[in-house]
Every structure is written in structure tokens, then in C-alpha cells.
Amino acid sequence: MELQQMRYVVEVAETNSFTRAAERCRVVQSALSHQIARLERELGAKLFERTSRRVRLTPAGAAFLPAARQCLDAADRAAAEVAAAVGEVRGRLAVGLIPTVAAVDIPGALRDFRQRYPAVRISLRVGASENLVEQVKQGAIEVAFLGLPTTARPEGVAAHELGRDRLVAVVAQDHPLAAEPAVTLRRLATEVFVDLPAGTAGRIQSDLAFSAAGLSRDVAFEVTTADYIARLVAPGLAVAMLPSAYVPQLTGASVTTIEVTDAPARVEHVAWSRVNLTPAGKAFLGILGIPTTGSAVETG
Template sequence: MELQQLRYVVAVAETSNFTRAAERCHVVQSALSHQIAALERELGTRLFERTSRRVRLTPAGEAFLPAARECLEAADRARAEVAAASGEIRGGLAIGAIPTVAAVNLPVALKTYRRHHPRVRVTLLSAGSEELIERVRRGVVDIAFLGLPPHAEPKGVQSHRLGAGELVAVVAPDHHLREHETDLRGLADEPFIDFRTGHAGRAQSDEAFTAAGVRREVPFEVSSAEFMVDLVRQGLGVGMLPAAYAPRFPDLRIIRLRDAPTRAEHLIWTNRPSPATTAFLNLIRPTPATTSPT
């Protein structure tokens, strides 16, 4: 059993197609098919069901795939550790971030990291905090930036609290509300544009309105801050954004809140950080971080 065979199995499993898998692995399809067939003979079982329309894993293939990924990850880690011992950081680094991260200038950090560690393959995923926590737990993402309600802590991952900040209300330039500052009760009769129920970005606002004894209506639920801003621009309602993020949209009017919702930003990473992950952590936070063990 060879590492290259494992790579071919993972590629076919992820693309459900021998041709696309061969293109991903930069080999001709006949060579990839031959190696997988040889591995199946060695294992004494078929890993894939092949039809004219699709390719899918057999039950044996489903059982084999996680172990194959673990072997490849261990091999990549071994190479990275050897390179790091020689003073060179290499390998892959998968970063996740909420769209409204404000505690760190992420584009600048990525540019600095790439300049110092050009041999690292960096990827970036934008998603919600809940999804990012789960991806880091599973090892799909190495490090992520989150925004959570102030009392919440990410579980099952290493974490470092970057800081906390208030939210502000944002409205269209011609919105009837003319105040520059108010409280949540002053917004009680307004329609809101907010993230979907259960989203971490929604929870911090809901908790603040509940604590203030204010019931609000949220007729527009969105999945991104950019979509929220687009709807706010049309005068469809009031949006809630982090105070450090809202100035990115200078065409909107900002209303500060005396009893503003707050959120905390966290940096999280896998329990077994690679040299590439450790190098990024040292760039973002030079001091030791805390661990969330559960």
C-alpha cells in the first residue's frame, strides 16, 4: 500500500469521477485506475462501485476513506515537521473566518504570512461561527476567527479571545430615524434585517433585546453581512453590525446604542497544530492562549 494510492482513492471519493480525479492528481486516468485496482486486489475487496453514470464508495470504501485521509495527513505532517526542524515552514494552512471579523486585519495578516512563509499553501473559507467551530473540530480547517455572544465559549478546540466590541444599528441615508444615538427601546417599532435564528450573529442581538424587555420583528433573515447591507440600502429595515465593521459602508447611517449588544471575537485552532498553523498563531497572538477542553 502506497501513499500515492491513498491519494488516488481520496481524489476519486471526493470527485465521484475517475477522470476528474486523474486531472486533480495530474496523472492519466489509466494510471490512476490501475493503481486503485492494484490496491483493491491487495485489500481483497472493491472500494468503488463503478457504473456508466457514476462512481461511489462501497461499504468497504466508506470504512477505508477516513483511515486513508489520516495516513495522508500524518505523512504531510511528518514532512512539515522535518522541514520546520530545518527552519522552513511548509505544508498547508486552511483558515476560516466570519465575514465581519474586525479584531484582526486579516488581509494584511495573510499578506505578511505569505511573505514570511511562501512554501505554505494557504486557503481561506468564509462561513458562520458554528460551521467554523465544527470544521476545526473535524480538522478540515486549521484555524478560524469567530464572533460569539460574550458569554459563549468555543468548545472542543484551542481558543484565544481576541477582544469584544459593541454592535451598532445601520440604516439607509434617507431613513426616517434621524437620531445619532438611541437605545434598543427606541428601535422597537422598526423592522429588522438580521441573520437567521440560531446563528451566532443573531443570538447576540436577540439576547440584548430580550434583556432590554423589547420585542422586535425580523421579517428579513440573511446569511451574510453583505446581503444585510444591500437590504438596508433599500430602506427595508434596520441592520445590526459590529461597530468596528460598520464604517466599511460609508453610505449607511450609523446609530449608536446606549444599551448595545456586544460580541466577542475568538481565534480557534486544532488541538494538534501543524508547524504552519503554529507560525500563523505566533503572527496573530505572540502570547500563550487558553484551551477549551470540552
């Protein structure tokens, strides 16, 4: 069993096509098909069902795929560790972030990182804080930028607090509240809201604030990105609550922000795994001036 054979299997599984997989691997299709057939003979099981219209994993293929990915990740990690030992940082850097990250200039940090470590391939994944923490634990991403209520901390990972912020109300420019200098949660509770999906950390901080005040609200719209929250607020479909430090990033959105006198706060963290942190991940945290030993806190 060879690593290249595993790469071929992963590519076919991801593209559902031997042709596209061969193109991505930069080999002729016959060579890719031959190597997968050779691997299937060695394993004694078919990994793919092939028809004239589609390619899909067999149960044996579905069982093989996660282990194949782990082997490839381990091989890449081994190569990166050797390179780091001789002073070169390469490999991959997968960064996860919430849609409203504001405590760090991510594009600026990535620019500085790329200038210093051009051999590293970078991927960005946007998601909810709790999902990003799980991906850090699993080794799918090296570094994650999170936003959590003040009562919560990332669990099971190393973490460093980046900053604290309060939520502000975001309304359409012609909304009756737009001229107010400040507003209370009780007044906002009479409005229709757009917010992140129920159960996500970004949503929970607002839900807890209204609940603690003995209030309920109507969240008629749920979206997964803060930019789209603003797009629903601008025409007056709903109001929202977003971190004050993030709102200036809503370029082009015709919205107005209002202070909320009893607004909830949130804490932004950066999280990583002390066990699986790659040289590229450590270097990226170094660009940000974040220690990975000593003052870093491991939670959970």
C-alpha cells in the same frame, strides 16, 4: 496500501469523476484507475460504483474515505514537522473566520505570512463561530477567528481574546431613523430585520439582547454573510445590527449606521488546538503576535 492510492480515492470522491481526478493528480486516467482497482482488490471491496454517466462511493468507499483523509493529513503533518525541525515552514494552513471579523486585518496578515513562508498553501473558510470551533477540534482548520457574546467563550480549544466591540444599527440612507444620533432596542424592535441564521453565535448575541429587554423582533430575512445583510438593508427591505468595527468594511453599501444606547457587545477571539497545531498554524499566530503557550487560555 499506498498513500498515492488514497490520494486518488479522495480526488475521485471529491470530483465524482476519474477523468477530473486524474487531471488534478496530473496522471493519465488509466494509471489512476489501475491503482484504485489494485487497492480495491487488496481491500476486498469496491470503493466506487461506475456507470457511463456517474461515479459515486459505495458504502465501503464511504467508510474508507474519512480514514484515508486522516492518513493523508497525518502524512502531510509528518512532512511539515520534519521541515520545521530543520528550519523550514511548509505544508498547509487552513484559516477559518466569521464574516464580520474586524479585530485582525486578515488580508494583511496573510500577505505578511506569504512573504515569510511562501511554501505554505493557504485556504480560507468562512463560517459560523460554533462550526469553526468544531473544525479546530477535528483538525480541519488550524486557526479560527470567532465572534461571541460576552457571556460565552470558545470551548475545548486554546483561545486568545482579540478585542471587544458593540453592535450598531444599520439602516438605509433614506430610512426615517437615518438622521437620529442614537436609537434604543425598543425602537428597533418595531422594524423588520435581516440577520444571520438562528442559532449562530452572531445571531444569538442580538436575540439575547432583545430578549433581556423583554422585546421581540421580526427577523424576516436570514443570510449567511454580512455583505449580503447590507445589500438587503440598502434598498430598505430591513434593518440590521452589526459590529461597529466591521461596518467600515461595507464598501459601496448605501447604508447609515446609528449608535444603539443599549446595544449588546461581542468579543472576538482567535482559537486553535494545542494538540493538533501545525508548524504553519503556529507560525501564522506568531505573525499576529499571539502566544501559543503561557498566556494562552485553554477553555472547555
